[in-house]
Amino acid sequence: MIHVENLTKNFGPVAAVTDVSFEVEKNEIVGLLGNNGAGKTTLMRMLTTYLPASSGVAKVAGFDVMTQSQEVRKRIGYLPESIPLYPEMRVSEYLDYRAKLKGVDRRQRPSRIDYCLEKCRIREVQRRLLGTLSKGYRQRVGLADALVGDPALLILDEPTDGLDPGQKQETLGLLRELGQSHTIMLSSHLLTEVEALVDRVLIMRRGFLGLSKRITELETDPIIVIEARGPHDAMRNLLRSAEGIHTLGFQPLDDGIALFEVRAVGDKDLREVLASKLMKAGYSLRRLDIRRRTLLDRWNEINTMEPVPMSSSTDTVDPTAVSPATT
């Protein structure tokens, strides 16, 4: 549905988005994460054809956002970050106007608008002026506007921002429901909510794409944490000799205890192998643990690393490049 290749955007000397590549499949829900100013909004604006890229290619539903922007615009629904609305219009008037602009057929229009009013739970405010709505209601009107043309791709810039907890739940529930028949790309700061909702995560940092993975792939490359007592060098060599070790991190703790962080090649669980090796050699084991990396770990890894350009166009990122904890 979305195909992005080496996309770059510079505003004069400011590199807002640098060399970003990823791929999103049909009916996938994608979470775009990143600090403020990481380039999320700029990336979304390029995908919605509002801003052109400085270089690189972006395609939505097979249409180039630069050269076939009208075709792209017919297929997207966009919720901008600040939800700009015309204050003098009423909610239902606004949706009617947007539906006409997006070419919703005359006969289907009332039922389509009704659907959006119901789904976004704004039926009760449909006669209110847009200028008098609170932040949460503006957000929902913006979402209804994005939905009204029944687009294949929804691009939502922080759709849950400014909503109260109940509304957040409702909106996420709605997005999950829509995700069965729509492709959705949303940006957010709320890692836990994104983790529960999305199929794929993109994490941006300072314009670079740090991570692009399916959420099911996130828990791969577990880290085995071992604390053992003994001569440090001997233990290190012993662990290193085990089969399937990818990287080995080492840190001496107090009173002769050594902390090891082991990462295996692939998704192997090496806990038992490593433990029996140490025990056989006579070293006492104080802690044996496996840490499956959560989205928060990934987030922290990416946001503490040196900004290295990720030029690979595949959607898996070499794990060694983003691991500060290993040596």
Add this chain to the structure above:
Amino acid sequence: MASNTAPEKQDERISQTPYAPSQIGEQAPSVMREDDLAFPRAVGTISGAVVLFGGMALAMNLYGYNRVIDTGWSLVVLVLGLAGLLYHSAFDRDIQFRRLYMTFGLASLLLGVVLAFASFFKGYEQTLPWSIPLLMLGVMFFLCFRRNETDEKVRDTVQYIVGGAGVTLGLAGLLPAILYETFFLPTGFVLSIAGLFLLAAYVGASGTSDDRAYTVSLGTAAGGVLVFLLVLIRSLFTANGSTFFVGTGFPMLLVSLGYVLVGLGLALDWPLFVLTRRELAAFFLSPVAYMSLLAFSLFAWISFLFFVTRFQNRVIPEPVLAIYIIDLFPVFVLIFVVPVLTMRLLSEEQRSGTLEVLLTAPVDEPVVVLSKFIAGLLTYLIVWLPFALILLAIPAAGGKLFDYRPMSSFFIALVATGAMFISMGLFCSSLSSSQISSGVLTFVGMLLLTFVYFIVNQSGRELSVILRHISYLHTWSSALEGRVVLRELLFPLSATVLFLFMTVKVLESRKWR
């Protein structure tokens, strides 16, 4: 409020997902109270009394009994009372009141139609001026009633009556005029404009997602096209066609064009039409249009007073229109009104960010610019209406008709120069996201264009020939003498195209910045 069952359905469906929403259903953000009707009802009661009083005073004046309150004041009282009744009828949903006002509206509508047709017959020509306010009153009461009525059958019936009256008036106003050229002004003109208003009210009341309203709207446009062609044929291919065109044909062309534009404008959902409707609504939903109208009305009135006192007891030489329009006040207001109308157009969209929403919908930049331009130009022309209305008062004050035909040529010049002003303002508005700075830019532009008029008179021969083309006041004055000189319209029209082109480029410039 609108539906009590739908939110419950939604709950059932969503609760299957892990994110179960609250089971309460949708709640309005605030507690909604029923409208407090005490004030509208009080207004309604008082207004009813006032209407009775004004009506009686008027009737007594017409039959020559009353000397305390003269006709003018009794009309003022009557209008005030009717305004109060309209206010009441817009808010009171009570069945007795809304049906009462429905009857009242229908009665005045029917009376208006009857009086309009009565003016066909000899000896009853005086009834025509009375039919216009009655028809307008009928339409307004209809719109209030349409808002409050809950019984669909009654609502639709009344709506058909309004639509039917519109069709009848439109046909009766336009068709006979093709054969009898003296019919169109003023009778046919009044009938066809009233018919257009009724048709627009009919279509606007139910919206074009309704099949019948859609058909009526397209039918209006088709009728306009038909009349347009008939008038063209009559003017071009029959004997004395050219005299027909000057007196009757040209205004008929304009009216039929109005039918086409209103019909298509309401029916079609092309982005250009959708956007133009929104821009027009934005003008009339904010105080901008009303403030400009007020300014123009005030200055039209002052200008009229000056005009009358200046020429008191003297013969005014023709062209009377030129002396009236090319004056300090109209030009003075114009310089201020143009920036007020245009400064918001693009600046506000850029400031509030709505431009981003607009330009990610499937519309092109040229369509956006063109729609704003058309809406601005239409508002500009509407703002001139007070001047046109006061023109009616000049023969009344002078006791003599003047040559009104230059109005046609002046209209053409007004549209051409107005297009230049509005496109200039639109261009200035695209340059900045601050309304003030774009307003000031437009103001300076208007001043420059106006000062050219004075420079022409001061400069040498060659220069003045060139500057005459730029000076819109020169274009106006030659149009007011009844001439339509194409080469004088060339400068404003090409300036319009240039400004619109540059505006589109400014909007597109975000792509290569």
